Amino acid sequence: MNSFDGSHPVVGGRRVSVADDGRVLVDGARPAAGDGVARAIAALVVGDLPADAPERAIAVDQTNTSVIVDERLVVKIVGRWAAADRAGLLLERLAAGGSHDVARLHGRVGWRHPQLGDSTLAIVTEYLPGAEDGWTWAVDDVVAAVAGAPDPAWPAELGTKVARMHDVLGDAASSAGADAATARLARADDALTRAIATTDGPTGVRLRNRREALARDIRSLPKTRPGLEFPIHGDLHLGQVLASPDAAAPDGRRYTIIDFDGDPQLDAADRERADAAARDVAHLLVSLDLVAAVAQKRLGRADPAAFxxxxxxxxxxxxxxxxxxxxAELFDPHLLPGFEAEQLAAELHYAAGFLPGWRYAPDAAIAHRYASTNETPEDPWTPPPFEPTST
Incomplete structure (x- = not known):
């Protein structure tokens, strides 16, 4: 792995530093496409880059800064010190295991800081032209299926891809420990408590009417075996799956799993911890319900065919x-109900804090999957008006 040294290394003619709060800065500002840093990093990794290779931003909100360089590479520059260490290590392990289910890793660039130690400054992967994330392509497919088109085959393909990914990462599996069930219960209970406390209005009524059903699934967690844990993806949902054109594929698409930074709602130490394979599977299953909700928003109506x-x-x-x-020993299906309930609660809490326009989606999934006590009169779930940029 190539590395830069010092507290203020010069990369592409720019001074890189770490602020007191851990932010990585380029000449005192956040890294950005066009400042030349991504190009310099890419050249260090691949070696054959033109001196005037263009840089182009990936236009999504990110903790890190991803830049397309020369229309063939993606350079992810960390937004905070150590933010990409986990992703870099997992991508290296998957590459060593021959995985074709993630973007090809060209390499990562380290930073030896005299006070902070060694960390990852950037990760360089292949660029996939024409790629869209699952909140676009999967929603399109669900809308088409509701209209009568054949069901797409990609859910099975994704299941196979995740299994292969777990088989590689599971080489590092070890016993979860006797306290694993208690820790899982505490984390899930906390997610539901936070969701209840931060969700109001008709969504809050529907949630409270299903609190016992959600809690019942969460209470199943202590009844499971500790099992095995290893570094999983940690934030696996359809938004982390890119579909790019591939004429050789049966449906004309290549599906690629991205973003191994872990769950952004956890602090750095918790993201680094090993976890059960079932959590990745549960998160992906939940995201199928969320995509069904987004599709209903696109359609402008609640439609049982989506679920x-x-x-x-x-x-x-x-x-x-x-x-x-x-x-097979990596996966315990008995963990799924508790993990799914926790994830839906976490989605609502995330929406309350960061993206209020998103809460309709977990609201829909909870209303569909869990029985209501009808303790409080509730309105049926209906999607909000469709706005192309609101999801």
């Missing part, structure tokens, strides 16, 4: 995962 598709997609994904997983 009927989600039922079929969930079954196809899980069946394919189980069939492809070589290390």
């Amino acid at each position: 009927a598709w989600a039922d079929r997609a969930r079954a196809a994904l899980l069946d394919a995962y189980l069939a492809a997983l070589a290390r």
Whole structure:
């Protein structure tokens, strides 16, 4: 791995530093496309880059800064010290394991800081022209399925891909420890408590009417075996799956899993901890329900056919995962109900704090999947008006 040294290394003619709060800065500002830093990093990794290779920003909100260089490389520059250490290590392990389910890793660039130690400054991966994330391509497919098109085959393909990813990363699996069940229960209980405390209005009524059903699934966690844990993806949902054109694929698409930074709602220490394979699977299953909700927003109506598709997609994904997983001991299906309930609660809490326009999606999934006590009169879930940029 190539590395820069010093507290203020010069990269591409720019001074890179770490602020007191951990932010990585380029000449005192956040790294950005056009400042030349991404190009210099890419050249260090691949070696054959033109001196005037263009830089182009990836126009999404990110903790880190990702820049397309020369229309063939993606350079992810960390936004905070140590923010990409986890992703870099996991991508290296997947590359060493021959994985084709993630973006090809060209390399990562380190930073030896005299006070802070060694960390990752940037990761360089292949660029996938024409790629879209699952909040676009998957929603398109669900809308088409509701209109009568055949069900897409990608849920099963994703199940197979995740199984292969877990088989590689599971080489580092070890016993979760006797306190694992208690820790899982505490984390899930906290997620539900925070969701209840921060969710109001009709969504809050529907949530409270299903609090006992969610809590019942969460209470199943202490009844499970500790099992095995290893460094999983940690934030696996359809938004982390890119679809790019591929004429050789049966459906004309290549599906690529991205973003191994871990769950952004956890602090850095918790993101670094090993976890159960079932958490990745649960998060992906939940995201199928969330995509069904987004599709209903796109359609402008609540349509049971969207969740009927989600039922079929969930079954196809899980069946394919189980069939492809070589290390069956890595996965405990009994963890799924508790992890799914926790993730839906976490989605609501995330929406309350960061993205209020998103809460309709977990609201829809909870209303669909969990029985209501009808303790408080509630309105049926309906999607908000469709706005192309609101999801």
